[in-house]
Amino acid sequence: MTSSTGTSPKVAIVGAGLTGLLAAHGLKKNGFDVVIYDGEAHIDARPRDWTIVLHWALPVMLAMLPDNVAAKLPRAICNPDLEFDANAESLPVFNGVTGDLMFASPMPGSRRITRQRMRAVLAEGLDIQWGKRLQSIAGDEAGLTLAFEDGTSAAADFVVGADGANSRVRNIVVGDAEKARSTPSGLLFATAIANYGDAAKVKAVVDAHPVAAAMMGTDAVGGCGVLYVNDGSEGAKARELADWTTFWIKIWQGKLEKAVVGREAIALLKNSDSSKRLAPPFNLQIEWTPDDSVCYIDEMKYWVPVPFGGPEATQDGRVTVVGDAAHPMLVYRGQGFQHAIVDADNYVKALVAIRDANWDVDVRRREMAAYNAEIVERGAKAVTQSVQEAALSFDVEKVSTMLMARQGHGRSA
Numbered sequence: 001m002t003s004s005t006g007t008s009p010k011v012a013i014v015g016a017g018l019t020g021l022l023a024a025h026g027l028k029k030n031g032f033d034v035v036i037y038d039g040e041a042h043i044d045a046r047p048r049d050w051t052i053v054l055h056w057a058l059p060v061m062l063a064m065l066p067d068n069v070a071a072k073l074p075r076a077i078c079n080p081d082l083e084f085d086a087n088a089e090s091l092p093v094f095n096g097v098t099g100d101l102m103f104a105s106p107m108p109g110s111r112r113i114t115r116q117r118m119r120a121v122l123a124e125g126l127d128i129q130w131g132k133r134l135q136s137i138a139g140d141e142a143g144l145t146l147a148f149e150d151g152t153s154a155a156a157d158f159v160v161g162a163d164g165a166n167s168r169v170r171n172i173v174v175g176d177a178e179k180a181r182s183t184p185s186g187l188l189f190a191t192a193i194a195n196y197g198d199a200a201k202v203k204a205v206v207d208a209h210p211v212a213a214a215m216m217g218t219d220a221v222g223g224c225g226v227l228y229v230n231d232g233s234e235g236a237k238a239r240e241l242a243d244w245t246t247f248w249i250k251i252w253q254g255k256l257e258k259a260v261v262g263r264e265a266i267a268l269l270k271n272s273d274s275s276k277r278l279a280p281p282f283n284l285q286i287e288w289t290p291d292d293s294v295c296y297i298d299e300m301k302y303w304v305p306v307p308f309g310g311p312e313a314t315q316d317g318r319v320t321v322v323g324d325a326a327h328p329m330l331v332y333r334g335q336g337f338q339h340a341i342v343d344a345d346n347y348v349k350a351l352v353a354i355r356d357a358n359w360d361v362d363v364r365r366r367e368m369a370a371y372n373a374e375i376v377e378r379g380a381k382a383v384t385q386s387v388q389e390a391a392l393s394f395d396v397e398k399v400s401t402m403l404m405a406r407q408g409h410g411r412s413a
């Protein structure tokens with residue numbers, strides 16, 4: 001295979017979210033030449049942060065990372081000082097009407113991290129080009145050319161789109177913008193970061209659960225937990241309880257043309273009847289939130305994967321997608337990043353197999369066709385499950401039939 005660099009084939013990853021960064025480490029660890037292009041101006045361009053629980057795919061993720069990066073995982077953990085026991089490694093779900101515990105989903109070995117801090121940990125040692133928003137990909141026998149919105153371009157031999165839920169690369173590989181378009185869920189999703197500066201208020205969150213808790217069965221789903229206990233630096237000590245940063249989320253039915261943020265979002269949430277109807281502490285956390293807190297409300301969207309287009313769309317097996325780009329799902333049961341980890345691992349294995357076959361074109365076609373077929377099938381199942389899960393979460397009679405109640409957070413796709 002002719003390489004754009006003349007030496008080892010170069011892999012371009014579009015998107016420096018967690019999936020793109022993880023895929024880059026996996027590829028680099030296996031000797032590939034990798035560059036990441038991201039449309040944001042820099043890594044801290046947006047103040048938004050949220051927590052992600054690493055559970056069934058955590059061992060796969062750790063195996064993909066070089067030891068020096070894997071060793072820094074505690075920096076990303078919301079409360080790394082916590083004594084992790086069976087209770088800390090579970091997610092309690094409370095009854096939204098009565099406030100009573102309905103069930104606790106066990107997640108043995110799980111760790112809840114913040115996206116921003118995990119991103120900072122994973123970004124170390126990688127070649128990331130910021131301010132590069134992908135527009136198009138062209139290709140010929142000699143290689144691929146990525147064109148960016150700033151008018152620049154870059155060469156690569158393989159391109160993998162890790163460009164999130166509204167993926168540009170998904171459009172390209174599906175080959176039909178209509179088929180690649182995500183579906184609005186009719187569910188609004190709020191995420192907020194709260195610094196109460198008050199030990200009693202933080203304690204109310206921690207008393208619900210030391211990591212995170214959820215509430216379901218009424219006309220809104222609530223969630224809350226601890227976001228940061230320290231400043232995230234190496235070996236940082238925990239702050240006083242009053243100064244811990246907490247988070248909350250809320251999901252409810254509604255439509256929104258565009259995201260509502262900041263003060264406007266907080267005012268809307270504080271005045272909403274469905275917020276007030278949540279049982280304590282979920283309703284109180286919203287009420288207590290300082291008006292200048294980071295808060296976003298958006299409509300959740302999903303996309304049930306369909307088979308990708310032919311050789312023209314995938315540049316004959318040289319372009320594909322991973323992570324939310326491939327299967328944007330609703331946040332129920334925290335499966336999105338677990339599947340992204342599996343995708344990244346599968347992608348690295350496919351490229352290794354192609355390299356082992358001396359870049360043989362037939363092997364490339366076969367390996368990438370298998371990769372694409374698997375991600376479409378697994379992704380479609382996981383996305384569909386997330387949509388079904390959402391539909392059951394607002395009715396207290398149906399919550400017990402949710403996968404979360406019956407099978408917990410275990411792998412189901």
Ligand SMILES: Cc1cc2nc3c(=O)[nH]c(=O)nc-3n(C[C@H](O)[C@H](O)[C@H](O)COP(=O)(O)OP(=O)(O)OC[C@H]3O[C@@H](n4cnc5c(N)ncnc54)[C@H](O)[C@@H]3O)c2cc1C
Pocket residue numbers: 014015016017018019020037038039040050051052053054115132133134135162163164165166167168191249322323324325331333334335336337338339340
């Ligand atoms: C509140 C919340 C809670 C969640 N909880 C969990 C959980 O508990 N467990 C779990 O497994 N998953 C969870 N998820 C899902 C998880 O966050 C995602 O699956 C994960 O972050 C992987 O995202 P990604 O890297 O694929 O995409 P993203 O994080 O969206 O990253 C995409 C990147 O691509 C860049 N980009 C976009 N378009 C372009 C372009 N055209 N050109 C260049 N760059 C581009 C963006 O700037 C961004 O940096 C949760 C999600 C949310 C919102």
